[in-house]
Amino acid sequence: MFSVRNRFTLGMTLVAALGLQSQLLRAAGKDIVIGVAGPHTGANAPFGLQLWKGAEAAVKDINDAGGINGKKLRAVKADDACIPAQAKSVANKLVNTEGVSAVVGHFCSSSTIPAASVYRENNVLMITPASTNPRVTEDAAFKPRDCSGITDAGKKAKCELQNHSVIMRMCGRDDQQGVEAAEFVHKVLKAKKVAIVHDKDTYGQGLADAMKAHLKTLGQQPVIYEGLTRGEKDFNALVTKIKAAQADAVYFGGLHAEAGPLIRQMREQGLKAAFISGDGIVSEEFVSSAGGEKFVSGAYMTFGADPRKLPNGKKVVDSFRKTGYEPEGYTLYSYAAVQAIAAAIKGTGETRDGRKLSKWLFDNGADTVMGKQNWTQKGDLQKSGYVMYVWDTKGKYAEVGNKL
16 A cells, blocks of 8 residues: 555656656657647637637648648647636646647636646646736736846846746737727717626626726726626526616626627617627627627627738638638637747747747747737737727628727
């Protein structure tokens, strides 16, 4: 029978073996493996499909152009279903079993945050196309070091390398997005009574809180601030409460699965208040979940400037459309994330050291279908402007026309 010490030693040996297995897989494999993690099942699977379609197309295009440093890319799909515990398990599998060189994902911030801890521990680069909660890159343990006093070149380079996070984004942050929404509601819509609703999730509540905080700086307090539960579909009692408060604008922090029924029930009860949300509804599934185009017509949402209109991505967009797929939402964000990863691997010749890859991206930036992208040491984009969109009677969204 094993003693406690023997069991501990055996456990540590297994952990070391798994880490070694991961390194060997990445070093000796014929392909450079990239994980694509997101909700490939469940209510948010449409967003997972966007991530997969974008990454899959980028991998194919890069391989058709000759690959990277004599090797081909290979994408591995990993389903976290937007469940935090599952996301962490998925991250461990990608690192220790698949031997990934980098990860595109995750989608839900509540899943990205726990998964990111795994990538940090294993020095694996992760670029999320969609997770906007500030906590994703605001790692409490990440404290930049002062390397200025180090005279030894090798030690200084090593010190500076530690100042680059392996957790990065190809999207903006909620503390930017919420601000823009508040400005629009207050200055453009001139709403006097604003109801703020969220889904109690890291992303949704974080977005709602950012909007509420900036609204306060503009001299307004919400008439209602409430959370609903993900997965529920009957929000009539909440709508009745919003009506009683005479709200002329309703801001929702959350995803399309709840936003759709909420706006439908608002309209069915005769509530004509403006409906505003964030990038969690940037999918035509918002129309389906609402029950049709007539319910979403006139709804607003914040999202980055439509990458489908950028000249850098025209060829890629045309290629998608020829296959019958419209690269909406985060499709091109995911494509761009693969491009950034590929550029860093090509530039460094490195497939195992996430910090070297992230430092290269910080130093050089990357040309993508969304234009030239540059990052901070924390992994946030240096520029990530949001614009306002409005849904029309045909169930399509387009920019309102004014950059916020």
